[in-house]
Amino acid sequence: MSDYSPGQRWISDGEAELGLGTILGCDFRSVTVLFGASQETRTYSSRQAPLTRVAFGSGDRIQAAEGWSLTVDDSKEVDGLIVYIGEDDRGELRELPEAQLADTMQFDQARDRLLTGQVDRNDWFDLRFRTLHHFHRIEQNPALGLAGPRIDLIPHQLYIADEVARRHAPRVLLADEVGLGKTIEAGLILHRLLLTGRAERALILVPASLTHQWLVELLRRFALEVTLLDEQQSQAHGEANPFEAGQLVLASQDWLFANPRRQAQAEACDWDLLIVDEAHHLEWSDELVDPGYACVERLAAAVPGLLLLTATPEQMGLESHFARLRLLDPDRYHSVERFREEEAHYVEVAEAIDAIERLPGGAGDRERVAAVIDEPDSLALLETLANGEAGAAQRSAARDQLRDQLLDRHGTGRVMFRNSRRHVGGFPERRLHVARLALPSSYRRVLRRLERDEDYLDELLIETGLDHPEVLVYLDTMYRALADDPLNTEPWWQFDPRVTWLLERLADTAAGGFADDKVLVIAHDRETAQGLAEGLRVLGGYHAPVFHEGLSLVERDRAAAAFADEEEGCQVLVCSEIGSEGRNFQFCRHLVMFDLPLHPDQLEQRIGRLDRIGQRHAIELHVPVFEGSPGEKLLRWYRDGMDAFSSPHGVGSEIFTAFGDALADALLDDESLAEVIEETRALFESRLAERDAGRNRLLELNACRHERAETVATAIRELDEDRALPRYLDQALDIFGVDSQELGGGLLHLQPSPQMLDGLPGLVKGEEGFSATFSRRRALARDDVQHLSWEHPLLREMMGRILDGTMGNTALALLKHPSIPAGRLMAELVFRTHCPAPRRLHLNRFLPPTAVRVLLDESGASLTDKVSFTGLSKNLQKVKKAMARDLIRSRHDQLRELIDRGESEAERELSSIVEAAQRRMRTELDGELNRLEALALHNPAVRDDELQALRDERSALDAAIDGARLRLDAVRVIVTVGEETR
Template sequence: MSEPASAFAVGQRWLSETQPELGLGMVENVEHRRVTVLFPATGERRTYAADNTPLWRAQLAAGELLRDLEGRDLTVVDLLEHNGFVTYLVRDTAGNEEPLPETRIDPTLRLSRPQQRLRAGRLDTDTWFRLRVQALEQTARLATAPARGLIGARISPIPHQLHIAAEVADRHQPRVLLADEVGLGKTIEAGLILHRLLLAGRVRRVLVLVPEPLLHQWLVELLRRFNRRFALFDRERLRGRGQAADAGNPFESEQQILCSLELLRDDPGLAESAMQAGWDLLICDEAHHLEWTPASASPAYDLVAGLAAQTPAVLLLTATPEQLGRAGHFGRLRLLDPERFGDYQDFLNEEARYAPVAELVTRLLDPSPLNADEQQRLEELVGPQDGGGPDPDLEAGALATEAQSSSEEADNAVPPGRQALIDRLLDLQGTGRVLFRNTRAAISGFPERQLYPAALEPSATESIADIDPLDPQRSALDDPDWAESDPRVDWLIEQLRALSPAKALLIAAAAETVLDLRRFLLERAGIHAAVFHEGMPIVERDRAAAFFADPEEGAQLLLCSEIGSEGRNFQFAHHLILFDLPEDPELLEQRIGRLDRIGQTETVAIHVPYRTGTADEVLFRWYHEGLDAFSAHQPAAPAVYWEQQERLGELLLDPAPEADEIAALVAEAASRRAELDAQLTQGRDRLLELSSHRPAVGRALAEAIDAEDRDPAIETFLTGLWDAFGVEREPGPSGSIVVRPGAHMMQERFPELPDEGLTATFSRTHALAHEERQFLTREHPLSRAALELVTGSHLGTSALVLTQDPRFPSSAVLLEAVYVAECPAPPVLNAQRFLPPTARRMLIDEHGQERSTEIDADALGGKCLRSRRPLAKALLEAKRKILDAMVTLAEQQAARETAELRDQAVALMRRELDGELVRLETLAQRNPAVRSEEIEALKAERDALTEALANSRLRLDALRVIAFA
């Protein structure tokens, strides 16, 4: 459309009709019938003939949203035009009003003015209109999905992981310890929590601290499973930056950073930079390495304590929370809430009170009625309902009736009344708000374990007295040929030949051991083994792990030093060789957990060679006969170890221990383990098990994800968009799809599509089996960028089709008006929970009647008139007055519905937040784990949402005229 030269003035904002991706342009110069426009979003400058430009004036109306140069979301209240230049009166999210010159509008803001475009004859194809409606629907579904943030992860939907992720991520500034037993997926839980928080906009700046050997594994997992690209801050990248005064703070250069704990611990300058950078979320893996006692703390502990003290949300991860004793466990809880966990002795005393609570919870799981004493105890613990009256759920008759009505359910579900009581008990008395620990005993899906011990006679040249039980390969440092006399080496060669071609993972304590074993195996038996130890660069470790994982050309054996027992997962193998045994039972469980985890499809075969008459045999018998540690995870084993550590150490150092001494220690270990198992089942472990895994919640989330996976809507939208945009696609192997940039695309690039293209799948099953393929869901970056590409542009905002229908006479018209519910609120409020950006489609006829309930607008297809401009222009000109009146009627209908929409959103918000607020305030009276800051933050959130929702509205997003011939 041509514009007269007088229409342009310096400072005005204009948009390019043909290249909307340039963003808002600003007129820089007008002279000699030419106009120069700067597009700040892209840095491009264009000069046009003033009387023939592809530009249209970017001018907003009252009620529309914009964003200023500071990134503030503002609502237009009014506008004043003077000499062709516009100043807007705007209102911010706090209700403050101020003038804003149009030069201060964010140049990346995308404006879509359907009525203005329709009047000007700027039409889109019907295909784009339909794609726009689909995009709006998909955006709304993403915003309101109960499993939002959990859908797009490349994981199998396992209920206990989903429950923890949703429970933690939905808290205000969550601070928890994720301590699931080895193999239960605490790293996945942390990733899901992170992903859900980022998608909701509740966190932006994230620091992940992990042991240095796990850096690359975390980097790959965050990208592969969650499509999260973290900046890797390693020693090479940060060399010297911590001490350089003029280098700036490196931690302010990225939003999401992955760094090793050791790097910050060893460099005070870098540690201080990390402290000053400011974070929304801190994640610390392998937190059992953070040592604390009432008398002292390790440097690593002090570092994390400093970061945790000034970071609102904190996740600590450990599979072995008590590896350094109860004091160390308390110290980690202290990092999360120093006020709640201020005194170690109080903590121990509190835990002693868990047993009767767990016993009562167990009784509530039993369908039989409670006796009088149990009812009284329940009332003492739970208290009356709000208002002071008796709690009807506590009446024996009601409980018995509920139990009988539900006792025969197939899944043995807890009766509803009792489940509410159990939830209340766990809230009031348990520790689940701070600590989540699922156990293998409570979660199905784990493989069996089978022990294959090998009792070996020491060789004639090997002196038992020379074998150091705490470093069985000590002689490797002195004698490079130690393996010549070690019977375990010959046994290993024969065992590998017997197992071939099955893969085996061997773990030994020291890196020197695995290096010598690799040499001996190659020289004496021609066996090529991959090695994995702490002396290797991280990239080489990754290559070794990949070489071992290769099913066709990879190594049969991977030799790992002790670090192989932390972080890495090798469940594709099912033979584990423990060349030596660690003294700590939690380290032993970590070793076994590399294979024994959810996802393992075979029985885990544990091969343990030991030399008879040596400390090897003492340690093996203590584990096998005393702790039964090879057959299953033993939660009581760490406590037994701490009690027997000194005596066990003495026996291990004794070159000729008495048989009766060994038998006595083993028998005592077995007795003590059984006793502690009973106590843990009755006490805190039982409460943790119940609070950490709510099967009904987890199942509901898993079912929601399954429903999302079966819904073809996002695939339909993306394939239609690719075709319209000019992206090439073709079938790939095994049901995949190959997508690549086309030669004639609408724009130079399609967002999130690499220049070389990608291979993708919409199937979760295929994505889990083929990690090299992109898993496309609504949450994938490409999908979200595609939705933004459509909804954030003018594409599909105005369309005109010509059709025939016996219900309408020739020359009649219908107007389809698409409105979008929107609420101008900061992302952190997540207002879309209560007011999703749902598309409201109205169908107005020439008599002013709204016909969308009786006429399917999607069925009203026809001939698109975009390419027949003269006909379209004539039709629109002939119907201009009636169309303006129809738009006015649609606006009036939208205004009426807006009030109802606001009321519904506010009511929904108050029901949810007021209920949670009452719950937290009640809990805070009995359970100190509920922080006062959490309650105050919830009140502030409720007040802010009340105000934001009051400013919500229906915004006109697109118009389609349907003309009948």
């Protein structure tokens, strides 16, 4: 009882966050403490109370409950209470009884915690120092933000993500061909921007059919948890703005574009990034702007960053493509005619780039290059390249610089990234299989009347309500529309030979059959898909889920999941046209086009569901057609006119604009069709040659610079293979209370222990936890296995808690060494750079938290260079907390002197750290600023606000780095002991 007196100030060893406590009362059995700041009262056993008396010494700065501060010079004891004596902020001598200390005084700093007797475990101190070390090097790695996601290291995806995510408020169009990974590119950009602090809030708008797919992809590949917002969720927020409910919000375009109130709420929020998928659906012209385009236009004007995604940027022609670029930069893209003129110039630039590769040889090559440049720096590079006497290394450097300058300064390559299969390579073969079937009488009688009677087509269009040429191509749709015809007495699927053909293929085990293979079937019309599924069930006993626009999102996902399940999933999935957008079915190799779409881009969208990066098999395209029907003629136009089934070409929209009407008129006339196919082929080959020589050539050259991509991939591989990661994670899991079990095959299972600290991502007490691996290859092969990396949320959370909190910032250990007498004291001090700056600056790439270690003996002599951290840690032994507190209490004055001496030692290192950070920052940002300022003179795609933002960023970073200071991050007291000490 004599140890405690009412009014004394103590802190809880186990609950330091409670703040400064006051003894209310005590007796022989218990002691009661009030923690005023947290309004908590605790009662402890007086013999084993986990409490430490707070006692300040000379030089300490303390706060009074009334708000003033005192620098302690001396103290005295009055009736068991300490009275501090010192100078206040005005320099006046005052006294402050400990009972009048502010309850809110914090003891987070290592110095305060140590001198008040709060010490942590030695392994916590070790983990803190190692965390600082690893965090320092990871934050400077060029692959930061790109190494953690569960993706293959595909060059063009890495290049685009690295290039775009480096920019201030990036505004770009991701327009890779179908299957090249636009969603992955957008996810990588978002992940890096979030990890580096350049973005905190993002709004993602996707078609309704893709919301759950995006939700799952962002979580599975990027470990990003997003808020999926719909009307039901919005109403649950009452009058509050539902878009404020999360940092990352995913919403359906269909829902938002149809709801002006929700649009206004979305526009009222502060977003850093807007992502819009399938952006080709946004329609704009000088005469008409659809509601979706108008909504995105208003958001894009207010949100700094914008990513538009589309595989078919020119689906509706050049004006449609211009509309997307106009969203990115309305000042730069304000005139369709001017944009058309610019495109005409791209052929000359592409030819000049090809000529650069041939220099110094090649007649006329120098003139081709000179014709498109007039800048002194470019002309000087050309002279070097054309000089036959220049060294090989000198010419190679000049060639690279000149090529990069032309790519930067011409074309839309800075705002649009489009890779093609031909450019990327590695895609499987496409094989077309055409099944010619007899035309059933129910369809034939209508077509024959159309051939005899020219006016009957007009009557049919009025009678069915269908459009031309849909009424000719989709015969089952026409049959259903003529329901009042007395001859139409049975469902179309009972007599349509395409259904019988499909059932035969599904059961056929011979070559060309589908037995045991997954089969995706796509039809143009929703009713056709539903009828086909019914026919497969009734006539063949096949359960085929139907994927169409009338289903809810959950029903669509359920249908897709039933198809994807390898063990118990269904063999066939039947989709309406909506199934050809966005969904990834690359696990399947058979695509049955039950009918053909009328637009070439829709045809490519269908094939692109299977023909994607990662597809390991040839794509088998099956098209059943009726002999002599308009559907067969449409197939001939696709196949013979533009090789539409062999590979994507990107000119389908232009071809359709030129010949769509003529094709519709020729579907009942073989002679006219032959002319249309011949003219289509001529235009197709001509446009393909022009595009390959001009804009497409520039885009391909600029969409993936392989040297840069390989640099990023190499940095990612280094992090993947970092041997320090498993060792660090093993130590961290043990300290945070997570059980780790080896499963074999490079797999681990992580599960919470009863002692686990709360709030770790993916781990909840009482639940199973998750399986994980350090291998990227294994993680990609198994969706149920997480990829452990330095960027995994669990690692980031543990490292953040250590660096932002007090865990391990004090410790006391014993050292036995035969050459060191017992009773000697050493202080191991870890100082850390402190450099406050807004997260958006991403200061850590130049000056991450940097540790400066100082090891002093009791005389103040430095042992830092003589004794390493690892070497010392191996020989230390733990000590009980009670003994540690006694040792600290007995050496207060000495420890204060050593900490002050350590600060002086560490300060000597600060100037070199700051200089190195300034040098790194200026080298990178000055080079980028000079490049962009030169580029802005020739390419208006470089925005003024982007240049100013970079200048402001450089200035802010310069000031922040210059203001860097060192602060004591952790301290370990080491006491030498004799052999007999326990």
